[in-house]
Amino acid sequence: MGFSDNQDDKQQRIIFSALNEFAEYGYDRASTNRIVKNAGVGKGMLYYYFNNKWELFLYLVKESLDVIEEEYLNKVDLSETDFFERMSKIAEFKMKVYLEHSQIFNFMSQVFIMEESKLPDELRRRIVKLREESYAKLYSNIDFSSFKDDIDVDKAFQLIQWSIDGYQNNLIHRHEGTDFSNLDFESLKEEFLDYIEVLRKAFYK
């Protein structure tokens, strides 16, 4: 059973609460008591659905990887060879997934930081593969010829990447605490494309 079965199901409430708890505190400092309190269920329910804290955590990693692979990685197409077009599409996807599953994003960034060594082999392998594929989706099959001739393309790539990351972090920071559901997605997209346009004018011939 996946994340999105029955949203009012108590198991789902525990899962949602646990994602946020682990995201904020990391595994060790996360509290099962807070998880059930925020989920609004009795302590027993957690240990009814999951054997213990660690298995709950592993379940969350597994399901999160499923979601990211399905809804993000497999949807980026590599046919677009223009760098900025590719970047725009990826950023748009990332933002959409973030709006729908921000808990998963925050949770997984914690997982990426934590000692992966403790994770079972299968999950470790999936994470490595995810890293590699994300990177490949960013850069493979890109047409470099439109870049200015007199600049270091690798460094330019890096700089552009940092810019976009900076913009996205800024966006998240600006809207934190806001209800995502009534967010003007289109105007945000337009703002983002304006920034991309500046980059294009700067780095292209």
Next chain:
Amino acid sequence: MGFSDNQDDKQQRIIFSALNEFAEYGYDRASTNRIVKNAGVGKGMLYYYFNNKWELFLYLVKESLDVIEEEYLNKVDLSETDFFERMSKIAEFKMKVYLEHSQIFNFMSQVFIMEESKLPDELRRRIVKLREESYAKLYSNIDFSSFKDDIDVDKAFQLIQWSIDGYQNNLIHRHEGTDFSNLDFESLKEEFLDYIEVLRKAFYK
């Protein structure tokens, strides 16, 4: 008495340890037991030098602000009107201060994140002033005329800022755990200037 009096003094060891502890865990989750353990002193010493956890924390904020104001803010000169020159100088300063006082930087970024509302008025005011002045040092008295005419200068500023932040975070991340004392500062500076050169070629006429 400031931070840099006698480095082997037990009070200094407590201060150093506490800066790291608060930086990593934030105020609430920081542990006085861990602080004294990492400082290699008995529990009593902490409460011999400081009345309680909160006063220790306030002392650290106050002294950190002193250091940042003295060694960073007051040393940036505003006579340089070229944007990239100014950026280079600031980044170099920031990096130098970071190498010498990385604990203070990490500690203060925690302080910036936490609820400032709990801090006494005087410190709150100093922090606000620090924010404003840092921002002013970045942008005031800059000559805009060299930027390309067909791009949005404000957005370009933002993008460049995010790029540089990205580079610096990347630098810190790459060298985390390394001993700063035997770090080739000059070659890092050169690498950084290469990136600045790319930006200059991209955004200037």
Next chain:
DNA sequence: ATTCTATTGACCAGTGTGGTCGAATAGATT
């Protein structure tokens, strides 16, 4: 009537918390 599933929260032993305090030590002063 009986079995099965879902649900609760009091309870457990253990760990860690900020903070106290009496005792020990070392060094200087008398």
Next chain:
DNA sequence: AATCTATTCGACCACACTGGTCAATAGAAT
């Protein structure tokens, strides 16, 4: 030598919270 004072320690305190258990329950299905 004796006294005094500035340090230094860690055992100890009451308390909060930890991950996890389990007897009791209620409702549905058999």
